[in-house]
Amino acid sequence: MKRVEKVKVELGRRSYEILVGRQLLVQIGESLATLGKGRRALVVTNPLVWDLYGSEVEKGLREAGFSWRVAILPDGEEYKTLESVQTLYDQALVAGLDRQSWIVAVGGGVVGDMAGFAAATFMRGINFVQVPTTLLAQVDSSVGGKTGVNHPKGKNLIGAFYQPRLVVSDIDSLNSLPEREWAAGLAEVVKYGMIWNEFFFEFLEQNKEGIWQRQAQPVQEMVKASCSIKAQVVSQDEQEQGLRAILNFGHTFGHGLEALGQYREWKHGEAVAVGMVMASRLAVRAGWLKEAALERLERLLTAFNLPVRAPGVDPEALWQAMLYDKKGEEGRLTFILPDRIGGVKIVKELDRQLILAAIAEVV
Numbered sequence: 091m092k093r094v095e096k097v098k099v100e101l102g103r104r105s106y107e108i109l110v111g112r113q114l115l116v117q118i119g120e121s122l123a124t125l126g127k128g129r130r131a132l133v134v135t136n137p138l139v140w141d142l143y144g145s146e147v148e149k150g151l152r153e154a155g156f157s158w159r160v161a162i163l164p165d166g167e168e169y170k171t172l173e174s175v176q177t178l179y180d181q182a183l184v185a186g187l188d189r190q191s192w193i194v195a196v197g198g199g200v201v202g203d204m205a206g207f208a209a210a211t212f213m214r215g216i217n218f219v220q221v222p223t224t225l226l227a228q229v230d231s232s233v234g235g236k237t238g239v240n241h242p243k244g245k246n247l248i249g250a251f252y253q254p255r256l257v258v259s260d261i262d263s264l265n266s267l268p269e270r271e272w273a274a275g276l277a278e279v280v281k282y283g284m285i286w287n288e289f290f291f292e293f294l295e296q297n298k299e300g301i302w303q304r305q306a307q308p309v310q311e312m313v314k315a316s317c318s319i320k321a322q323v324v325s326q327d328e329q330e331q332g333l334r335a336i337l338n339f340g341h342t343f344g345h346g347l348e349a350l351g352q353y354r355e356w357k358h359g360e361a362v363a364v365g366m367v368m369a370s371r372l373a374v375r376a377g378w379l380k381e382a383a384l385e386r387l388e389r390l391l392t393a394f395n396l397p398v399r400a401p402g403v404d405p406e407a408l409w410q411a412m413l414y415d416k417k418g419e420e421g422r423l424t425f426i427l428p429d430r431i432g433g434v435k436i437v438k439e440l441d442r443q444l445i446l447a448a449i450a451e452v453v
């Protein structure tokens with residue numbers, strides 16, 4: 091196993107590398123310094139992550155001659171708001187950031203999405219680096235440049251596409267994640283197998299025990315492969331004009347569940363797991379997907395301790411919450427539906443009753 095692996099996101103002048111490996115946090119300053127920008131930074135994080143990894147990150151910044159300020163955001167999806175981002179602008183000013191400076195996101199997807207949005211908008215855009223510390227953030231949210239915050243009506247309704255200049259994924263940091271967060275990250279990993287590559291899905295099936303036990307070898311391979319799939323999609327369609335929508339498989343339903351639960355009840359990955367089952371159930375009903383493929387998806391999600399049902403959810407209420415999905419056009423929802431393991435299609439015209447029936451089967 092190599093100590094560091096690299097995945098490139100090819101986006102012309104905005105291309106960047108994702109480093110995946112061990113003992114990378116303490117080298118963060120050195121990695122940034124090679125990019126040749128300023129040496130001033132605002133580090134954005136939360137109390138839990140900073141307690142665990144703050145000293146390593148600070149050592150790395152100090153050794154590379156950086157000066158920095160630390161902005162600590164409250165922990166939780168319910169704080170992924172414009173109010174939280176406002177506090178980052180205040181701190182960026184106190185830190186004396188200029189257009190050569192950095193915003194460094196150290197944490198999970200919540201921290202990364204907000205820090206990225208602050209980086210996109212402060213002084214109309216300053217340098218941004220993602221240092222993801224959850225599995226979900228390493229395999230998904232740190233890559234591809236979607237940044238933003240929630241609105242009470244819907245997920246990520248306010249945001250911008252803004253690419254980081256570097257992503258540093260230290261897989262050692264994943265060892266401190268609670269099991270529920272580990273599982274939540276695995277939902278997005280299973281998503282890549284479903285939308286893109288049956289061999290990757292099989293790899294997950296064959297290595298499910300080692301992955302669940304967080305063995306370094308399969309974990310590093312899984313993180314690298316996930317980033318590589320996401321990089322291929324994003325390189326072809328940075329701003330979701332077409333292909334990139336496939337990364338949203340399970341999210342129309344999942345985001346609806348999250349909003350219904352007021353961003354407290356469901357972890358994003360858990361909602362996506364149930365959302366993928368709902369989308370696949372819909373695909374079975376529409377005649378595109380074999381029941382056996384849906385069963386295989388449910389088995390893998392269950393092996394990773396993810397939910398495959400949403401008991402107590404009212405289908406009509408979920409439908410209403412789904413109407414704020416950003417893929418919708420003129421009041422009509424767009425769905426990403428699998429036609430096999432390893433492939434999906436983008437569907438715009440679907441009967442409301444069919445969708446409600448699929449939801450009803452899964453709740």
Ligand SMILES: NC(=O)c1ccc[n+]([C@@H]2O[C@H](COP(=O)([O-])OP(=O)(O)OC[C@H]3O[C@@H](n4cnc5c(N)ncnc54)[C@H](O)[C@@H]3O)[C@@H](O)[C@H]2O)c1
Pocket residue numbers: 136138139142165166167170197198199200201203223224225226227230231232233234235236237245246263264265266267268271274275358359
């Ligand atoms: N931008 C994108 O492309 C994209 C993609 C997927 C998800 N997202 C967003 O990401 C968010 C979910 O991210 P998440 O699952 O990382 O949740 P999160 O950021 O809330 O982190 C989950 C929990 O893990 C804790 N934590 C973080 N690192 C830890 C570590 N190493 N050890 C122990 N605990 C740690 C956090 O403090 C938090 O309590 C959602 O808001 C979702 O919408 C964005």
Ligand SMILES: O=C(O)C(=O)C[C@@H](O)[C@H](O)[C@H](O)COP(=O)(O)O
Pocket residue numbers: 230233234236245246278330334335337338341416
């Ligand atoms: O990067 C993407 O594109 C994705 O859709 C990845 C998703 O896993 C992620 O949850 C994303 O934030 C959802 O995007 P949204 O546009 O539906 O808010």
Ligand SMILES: [Zn+2]
Pocket residue numbers: 230278341358362
């Ligand atoms: Zn997601």
